[in-house]
Amino acid sequence: DAMVIQNPRYQVTQFGKPVTLSCSQTLNHNVMYWYQQKSSQAPKLLFHYYDKDFNNEADTPDNFQSRRPNTSFCFLDIRSPGLGDAAMYLCATSRALGQSEKLFFGSGTQLSVL
Amino acid sequence: QQQVKQSPQSLIVQKGGISIINCAYENTAFDYFPWYQQFPGKGPALLIAIRPDVSEKKEGRFTISFNKSAKQFSLHIMDSQPGDSATYFCAASNTGNQFYFGTGTSLTVIP
Numbered sequence: 001d002a003m004v005i006q007n008p009r010y011q012v013t014q015f016g017k018p019v020t021l022s023c024s025q026t027l028n029h030n031v032m033y034w035y036q037q038k039s040s041q042a043p044k045l046l047f048h049y050y051d052k053d054f055n056n057e058a059d060t061p062d063n064f065q066s067r068r069p070n071t072s073f074c075f076l077d078i079r080s081p082g083l084g085d086a087a088m089y090l091c092a093t094s095r096a097l098g099q100s101e102k103l104f105f106g107s108g109t110q111l112s113v114l
Numbered sequence: 115q116q117q118v119k120q121s122p123q124s125l126i127v128q129k130g131g132i133s134i135i136n137c138a139y140e141n142t143a144f145d146y147f148p149w150y151q152q153f154p155g156k157g158p159a160l161l162i163a164i165r166p167d168v169s170e171k172k173e174g175r176f177t178i179s180f181n182k183s184a185k186q187f188s189l190h191i192m193d194s195q196p197g198d199s200a201t202y203f204c205a206a207s208n209t210g211n212q213f214y215f216g217t218g219t220s221l222t223v224i225p
Binding site: 004006009040041042043044045090092100103105106107108 | 116118120123146148150152155156157158159160163165203207212213214215216217218
């Protein structure tokens, strides 16, 4: 009964070749997030959508973009992946915005850049 | 700058023992402190959370202890079981809805 689904689990791309990671949710939550998690580091928020409103974190590189065509789906686009972009990318949702909202995470996509 | 510092990075505990994971923060604006549990191949899942108006919260074998003056909080797992083996993340958030995660603790409970 996966509620936040990320595809694919593993993604290999070449240096500079655009790549798209996908996330879908069956929870009908208003908020969707993308986190980047590098090995032995904390998950780092890249951006989030509240409904259709996009909120980019100040330190998220321009190389990272996102799309949310509808409530259920959200995509992470990396326009020109560098070696430093190799990481686990976690999608999460929450019912609403608020500091005590429970985050529901997907299983992540492990991105490798060759 | 790491907003939430977590230790230890890894922990090995005997079955039946107590697992203790510690976190510290600097930003006094944080007012919600969740712990997430992550099994291999799965995304993190909320385990337990606390607000700074209480010093302790217990749910089953899991307890959060919170020390507001020291800006520290910890997760205690009583009677640790092999099924508790996972990575644990502490986090902190404020009214800006930004969650800051610790670097994680890999817990192994040996039978």
